[in-house]
Amino acid sequence: MTSSILPAAVAGFGTGLSLIVAIGAQNAFVLRQGVRRHAVLAVVGICAVSDALLIALGVAGLGAVVTAWPAGLTAIGLAGGAFLIGYGLLAARRVLRPAGEALATKGASAGSVRAAVLTCLAMTWLNPHVYLDTVLLLGSVAAERGSLRWVFGLGAMLASLAWFAGLGYGARLLSRVLSRPAAWRVLDALVATTMLAMGAMLLARTV
Numbered sequence: 560m561t562s563s564i565l566p567a568a569v570a571g572f573g574t575g576l577s578l579i580v581a582i583g584a585q586n587a588f589v590l591r592q593g594v595r596r597h598a599v600l601a602v603v604g605i606c607a608v609s610d611a612l613l614i615a616l617g618v619a620g621l622g623a624v625v626t627a628w629p630a631g632l633t634a635i636g637l638a639g640g641a642f643l644i645g646y647g648l649l650a651a652r653r654v655l656r657p658a659g660e661a662l663a664t665k666g667a668s669a670g671s672v673r674a675a676v677l678t679c680l681a682m683t684w685l686n687p688h689v690y691l692d693t694v695l696l697l698g699s700v701a702a703e704r705g706s707l708r709w710v711f712g713l714g715a716m717l718a719s720l721a722w723f724a725g726l727g728y729g730a731r732l733l734s735r736v737l738s739r740p741a742a743w744r745v746l747d748a749l750v751a752t753t754m755l756a757m758g759a760m761l762l763a764r765t766v
Contacts, residue, residue: 567707571714574700575614578692579722584646585682585689587750589723591743593730598675603727605676609683610693610719617698618712637765642685644758650751654744 579586585606592602683689697715701708736742 563707564710567704567710568714568717570704571697571701571711571716572718573714574711575610575697575715575718576722578696579610579719584650584750585679585686586726587650587746588679588682589726590730590746592675593727594734596731598672599727601672601676602679603723605679606683606723607716607720609680610689610723611716613689613693614697614712614715614719617694617696618701618708620698620702633765637762638685638687640687640758640762640765642681642758644755644762646682647751647753647755647758650747651755653747654751 589602589606593599693715697712701711701715704711
């Protein structure tokens with residue numbers, strides 16, 4: 560049993576990391592806050608703690624309960640699809656109508672901490688792919704580990720914490736590049752394309 564703990568934790572870390580390292584609204588938001596050096600601790604904390612809670616629910620078996628409740632999946636799909644499309648449209652608007660100014664990389668002038676917290680909460684808890692990745696997928700994979708499923712889950716939680724902390728606090732190393740409006744237009748274009756496609760597919764499957 561003891562000799563199996565480390566492999567289970569490493570497997571959980573690798574699986575969790577592979578699911579969250581992707582271009583998306585949440586990662587782009589964390590990166591943006593990191594470059595601005597604004598409310599980074601709060602944003603990173605929300606993302607990591609939220610992932611930990613959802614992973615714990617998945618490991619505990621909530622995924623099976625949700626799957627058995629079609630009405631719940633439909634509601635999540637509709638709300639999530641609408642959210643993804645809405646955020647995608649906002650990102651597309653920034654591409655088509657840029658402010659024309661470099662992104663501020665110092666100070667806390669990028670809005671209030673409250674606004675950053677609320678936005679981060681919405682991007683985390685209204686994104687259906689977060690539930691699919693953490694509650695359903697990670698929960699299913701963890702179940703295969705039997706008595707070591709919580710070790711696997713802990714590894715996935717640590718991966719989430721490491722990723723968001725690295726993204727939020729490491730973003731300042733890219734501040735010179737990301738302070739250029741053109742760089743953010745490219746990032747927003749990628750986010751818009753991804754979010755609109757994901758939202759449309761989610762709504763199509765739900766309806």
